[in-house]
Amino acid sequence: MKVLVPVKRVIDYNVKVRVKADGTGVDLANVKMSMNPFDEIAVEQAIRLKEAGQAEEIVAVSIGVKQAQETLRTALAMGADRAILVVASDDVHKDIEPLAVAKILKAIVDEEQPGLVLCGKQAIDNDMNATGQMLSALMGWSQATFASEIAIEGDKAKVTREVDGGLQTIEVTMPTVVTVDLRLNEPRYASLPNIMKAKKKPLDEKTAEDYGVDVSNRLEIVKTVEPAERAAGIKVGSVDELVAKLKEVGAV
Amino acid sequence: MAVLLIAEISDGELSMDATAKAVAAAKALGDVTVLAAGSSAAAAGEAASKIDGVSKVLVAEDPMLGHRLAEATAALIVSLAGDYEHIVAPATTDAKNVMPRVAALLDVMVISDASGVVDADTFERPIYAGNAVQTVKSNDAKKVITFRTSTFDAAGEGGSASVETISAAENPGLSTWVEDKVAESDRPExxxxxxxxxxxxxxxxxxxxxxxxxxxxxxxxxxxxxxxxxxxxxxxxxxxxxxxxxxxxxxxxxxxxxxxxxxxxxxxxxxxxxxxxxxxxxxxxxxxxxxxxxxxxxxxxxxxxxxx
Structure with a gap:
């Protein structure tokens, strides 16, 4: 079985984001960028499937600016076998919407015929939580979102999902799209020899036009603002004082 | 302008808080029809008909809609979509599972976790973990939206909407439910x-x-x-x-x-x-x-x- 793993280049999760003065978005020029943390979990899971003999080949895909090549090299260094870069913009500030990403991924899935697509459940930049579900819809496949456990048995996958009340286990027909949640695994770090080896692994470069997909936005950005600041309150010196304050404002 | 609102239901019971907050957000967009879908959904539909601002309730009961499996639920919503400009739901894990699928089937973008309604096309939503708030205007003919319930006050009760029973769409048969592990607790949700x-x-x-x-x-x-x-x-x-x-x-x-x-x-x-x-x-x-x-x-x- 071939496994396809889409990965996104996003602002590093440790970086404090700053809204651009013109309100068009968040400043991404000259800030540290990394692989979306949920996508790292997806790459890790694909590698574990390969190590368990359930997958033969792992193809990592990234759609965005040319610099997403670095994100793909990270996936290759972790253990993906080859990569496809789809350049869909030359502006680092343009976020390709999940619907357009899903359409490009569909074209790649049609070509590559993977048995499984493993995605992160959401990207930590636009927080949309949509690409996996949209790809599954366009393919007419089953979907299993927010996975914390995946077991593949023949042409079915048993997936445990993180849902509001607790956990839900479902069985889906393969091929399928699984989006992964935090507790599925802990991604490995790429070792230096593997980082060196990754430089020699194949990386195909394509464009959105190659797949005939229009990447213009459906959602027009009107403005972007900093959230309302919450002012710090006071420090209390003791539990007694805390209880008194809470009683004073009627909170307890 | 008509709105289809997907009620939050678990085990046949309406989640009043999440659903009523979504109704409060959706009221500004037009006439609200609530869809109560599940293997058992009639009681939930009845409860939803009493939320202020709901003009009609559609009840779809079918074993294949049990446990809100994404493929069957999305197929049902898409089969009803023709009559509505807005298709909305509270941003629960169930809705986050289903609504992007609905949007892709309708060839529109989803607007996830909207925290504010500016007008019928324009919505606010937090991005970057809430470190920025973006206002987006949709150019799609239909809007598929999940509402972040924490930013809306629940609509009150006292309405008396009509309740109509409808049938489920065809079962895509792609997934089956195995089990739920829900922590039993007497604490509030x-x-x-x-x-x-x-x-x-x-x-x-x-x-x-x-x-x-x-x-x-x-x-x-x-x-x-x-x-x-x-x-x-x-x-x-x-x-x-x-x-x-x-x-x-x-x-x-x-x-x-x-x-x-x-x-x-x-x-x-x-x-x-x-x-x-x-x-x-x-x-x-x-x-x-x-x-x-x-x-x-x-x-x-x-x-x-x-x-x-």
Whole structure:
């Protein structure tokens, strides 16, 4: 079985984001960028499937600016076998919407015929939580979102999902799209020899036009603002004082 | 303008809080029709018909709609979509599973986690874990939206909408339900609780998390946890408050042993009153807390339980 793993280049999760003065978005020029943390979990899971003999080949895909090549090299260094870069913009500030990403991924899935697509459940930049579900819809496949456990048995996958009340286990027909949640695994770090080896692994470069997909936005950005600041309150010196304050404002 | 609103239902019961908050958000967009779908949904549909602002309820009962499996539920919603400009739901895990699928089938973008309605095409939503708020205007003919319930007040009760029974769409037959593992609890539900007590990495172990639960029970509160506490295995993931967990806005939020990472603040900073107990006075949590107590939680929490 071939496994396809889409990965996104996003602002590093440790970086404090700053809204651009013109309100068009968040400043991404000259800030540290990394692989979306949920996508790292997806790459890790694909590698574990390969190590368990359930997958033969792992193809990592990234759609965005040319610099997403670095994100793909990270996936290759972790253990993906080859990569496809789809350049869909030359502006680092343009976020390709999940619907357009899903359409490009569909074209790649049609070509590559993977048995499984493993995605992160959401990207930590636009927080949309949509690409996996949209790809599954366009393919007419089953979907299993927010996975914390995946077991593949023949042409079915048993997936445990993180849902509001607790956990839900479902069985889906393969091929399928699984989006992964935090507790599925802990991604490995790429070792230096593997980082060196990754430089020699194949990386195909394509464009959105190659797949005939229009990447213009459906959602027009009107403005972007900093959230309302919450002012710090006071420090209390003791539990007694805390209880008194809470009683004073009627909170307890 | 007509709105189709997907009611939040689990095990045949309407989640009134989430559904009524979504109704409050959707009312501004037009006439609200509620879809109650499930293996048993009639009682939930009946309950939804009493929410103020609901003009009609559609009840679809079918075993294949049980457990809100995405493929069958999305197929049903798409079969009804022709009559509506807006298709909306509260941003629960069920809706986050189903609605992007609906949007893709309709060839429109989804607007996830909307926190504000500007007009029928324009919505506010938090991005970057709530570190920025973006206003987006949809150019799609139909809008598929999930509403972040913590930012809307629930619509009241007293309505009397008509209830109509409809049939499910064809079963795509792609997935089956195996089991649910739902933690049984007498505590209030996390996203609708008036008081939330959360523990962080500072709690130190799964055993010591019982102290957080004890304080919560004293306050009649729901129990939450930071991502660090969940990652460390001290608390289950469905207790997680933050960007990657639940977003809450209770009247009182008590953060114990939580440093206050951005990702956690994103999930609780709209709470009315925030109390922080942490032994490190430099913790960022104190920058958002109304009342901060710099103390060892193992001294302060038992004392607090005793004195409340």
């Amino acid at each position: 996390l996203t609708s609780a008036g008081v939330v007590v959360s523990g962080g990495r500072g709690v130190g172990s799964e055993e010591d998390f019982a102290l957080i639960e004890k304080l919560a029970d004293k306050l009649g509160a729901a129990v939450g946890a930071s991502r660090a506490a969940v990652d460390s295995g001290y608390a289950p993931n469905d207790w997680q408050v933050g960007q990657t967990g639940k977003v809450v806005a209770p009247d009182l939020y008590v953060a114990v042993g939580i440093s206050g990472a951005i990702q956690h603040l994103a999930g609780m900073k709209d709470s009315k009153i925030i109390v922080a107990i942490n032994k490190d006075e430099e913790s960022p949590i104190f920058q958002v807390a109304d009342y901060g107590l710099v103390a060892d939680l193992f001294d302060a929490v038992p004392e607090l339980i005793e004195k409340l």
